[in-house]
Amino acid sequence: MNMYAFQKLPQLVDKRGKLVHKGSYSKRKNGVNSITTRVWHHSLTKLSAGGSKIESFADFHVRTNGWPEIAYHLIINPKHVVDGKATIYYCVDIAKRSYHVGNSNTIGLGICVIGDYRTDKLDTPTLKSIQDLHAALIKDGIGKYDKAHNEMPGYSWKDCCVYSYQKAFKETLADNLPVKGTEPTEVPGLYTIQEGDTFWSIALKEKKDGITVEDLIAANPDVKPTELKVGQTIKLGAAKNTYTPTPETPKKEQSAYKYPLPSGVLKTGSTDKAAIKQLQNALNAVNFKCGTADGIYGAKTKDAVTRFQKVYSPYEVDGTYGPNTKSKLQAVLKSKGY
Numbered sequence: 621m622n623m624y625a626f627q628k629l630p631q632l633v634d635k636r637g638k639l640v641h642k643g644s645y646s647k648r649k650n651g652v653n654s655i656t657t658r659v660w661h662h663s664l665t666k667l668s669a670g671g672s673k674i675e676s677f678a679d680f681h682v683r684t685n686g687w688p689e690i691a692y693h694l695i696i697n698p699k700h701v702v703d704g705k706a707t708i709y710y711c712v713d714i715a716k717r718s719y720h721v722g723n724s725n726t727i728g729l730g731i732c733v734i735g736d737y738r739t740d741k742l743d744t745p746t747l748k749s750i751q752d753l754h755a756a757l758i759k760d761g762i763g764k765y766d767k768a769h770n771e772m773p774g775y776s777w778k779d780c781c782v783y784s785y786q787k788a789f790k791e792t793l794a795d796n797l798p799v800k801g802t803e804p805t806e807v808p809g810l811y812t813i814q815e816g817d818t819f820w821s822i823a824l825k826e827k828k829d830g831i832t833v834e835d836l837i838a839a840n841p842d843v844k845p846t847e848l849k850v851g852q853t854i855k856l857g858a859a860k861n862t863y864t865p866t867p868e869t870p871k872k873e874q875s876a877y878k879y880p881l882p883s884g885v886l887k888t889g890s891t892d893k894a895a896i897k898q899l900q901n902a903l904n905a906v907n908f909k910c911g912t913a914d915g916i917y918g919a920k921t922k923d924a925v926t927r928f929q930k931v932y933s934p935y936e937v938d939g940t941y942g943p944n945t946k947s948k949l950q951a952v953l954k955s956k957g958y
Contacts, residue, residue, distance in 0.1 A: 624714075626694075626756035631705040631749055636713055639678035643688040645716040648726050652715050658754070658763040659721050659772060660785040661732040667698060667740050671935030674709050677732075680934040681719075685818045686846065691720040692730040694753065698746040699734065706749040714762065719821075721772045722814025723850070728772065729763055737783040742797055750788045768802050774814055776805040777857075779824075807831070811856035819845045820931070822856065831860050833932065834948075838862040838955040863955045878958045879905050881950055886941040890917045899941055903928065906952050 626632065648654035665672040674697070678690040685691075693712045700707040712718045712730075720730035731753070733746060742750075757763060766789075769780040784801040791797045807824065819837065824830035837845060839859030843852070879902040882895035890896060893915030900913035903924045910924035926939040932948040 624756070624760045624762070626753060626760055626762070627710065629708060629749075629752055629756055631702050631752070632708045632710055635674065635709045635711050639674060639690050639711060640682045641678070641689040642682055645688050645712065645718050647715055648717045652762060654717075654726050655714065655729050655763045656727040657724070657729065657765045657767050657772075658757060659724070659728040659730055659767055659769060660781050661692065661720065661730065661769045662737045662781040662783060663732055663734045664736050664780060665734070665935065667735045669935060672699065672734050673697070674711060674734075676935060678711075679930070679937075680820075683930050684820050684934055685719075685816075687719050687816065689716075689718065691718055691816075692732040693718060694729075694731045696731070696733045696746060696749050696753070698743060701745040704745055704748065705752065706746045708749050708753055719816025721769060722774055722817060724772050725815050729757070733781070733783070737781065738779060742783055742788065744793065747788055747791060747793075747797065750785070754789050770802055770804050774812065777807045779804050807857035807860075809856065809858040810853050813848050813850055813852045813854065815850055817848060819848075820934075831856065832863075832951070834951040834955050835859040835862045837952075863951055877950075877953070879953055881946050881953075882941075883943075883946070886917055887939070888917055888922055896921065899925075902949055902953060905958060906949070906956060 627634070663672060663677065674690065674695055677695070681687045681691050682689065690711045693710070693714050695709045695711055697707045697709060714729060717725045718730055719725060721728040733750065754766070766785060768785060770776050770778040782801050784797065787797050811822065819833050823833045823836055836854065836856070836859050839855040839862040843854055880898055881902055882892070882898045884895070886892070886896055886899060896917050897913045897915045900910050900921055903910050903921070904913065908924045908928045910921045922939040925941050925945065926937060928949065929937040929939070929945060932952065933944060936944060
């Protein structure tokens with residue numbers, strides 16, 4: 621089988637089948653010939669963040685979103701530069717219908733540039749790889765059009781991608797490249813589920829005042845997050861701050877909650893049995909089972925904390941209970957009425 625021109629790019633690394641996966645995406649109806657649109661994304665994770673790497677994306681997409689493989693076919697990594705060009709990772713076979721753009725998955729090729737370009741800047745090595753990849757895909761006849769994620773049907777409210785991919789194809793110096801691409805529209809009050817959508821993938825959790833998974837769970841009590849159906853309508857924009865107390869509402873003391881949470885840090889080797897029991901009881905209550913609440917921060921408790929973090933703070937997964945995990949766990953407890 622002949623290789624495509626994009627596969628021959630010197631900065632490309634083939635990662636197909638080498639990342640975390642559970643099964644495989646199905647093939648497009650007409651294979652590669654189904655692709656009409658090259659869809660440009662950015663990861664919405666800052667380049668400085670430790671989780672801005674393909675391994676973290678794969679872990680989040682597979683273990684949290686429940687997808688078979690990582691979402692994007694091709695990922696450009698500005699943090700790994702070889703001979704003046706950013707590395708391009710080939711993550712999912714282009715003949716597969718990966719989950720990255722809902723009901724347009726069959727016709728869309730998913731290309732993601734690592735970074736949050738609301739604040740990060742595209743640099744010259746990244747621009748060179750964007751241009752090389754784009755030119756190679758055109759040479760290969762893969763896709764006819766280029767669009768941003770938020771130019772695809774149903775996703776106009778997405779902050780993705782905010783860099784100007786049209787300019788990126790033409791400019792040679794990063795200094796000349798305007799950051800702004802297509803501005804997102806207002807988040808709709810109601811949203812219709814598309815193929816591959818999950819509460820975790822559509823929540824605007826990366827925004828300071830955004831819509832969290834906990835908001836979506838609280839605002840849609842009759843919807844099972846793990847059993848979303850294409851065409852189903854949920855509250856999205858209307859879910860904002862659903863579980864968050866208003867400023868006028870005084871915070872209850874922890875002891876007033878059914879499952880009070882301890883303060884401080886708990887991890888393997890911690891000896892505060894009373895605090896560990898509180899944590900274990902809370903984890904069991906929200907179905908992140910850790911066995912009997914025995915006050916010992918052992919392997920089961922660390923595993924339960926790790927699983928909880930993978931769902932609710934996927935870029936801070938360390939198996940250690942601290943202030944951020946406490947905040948997330950309290951929100952989930954509240955959304956379940958505890």
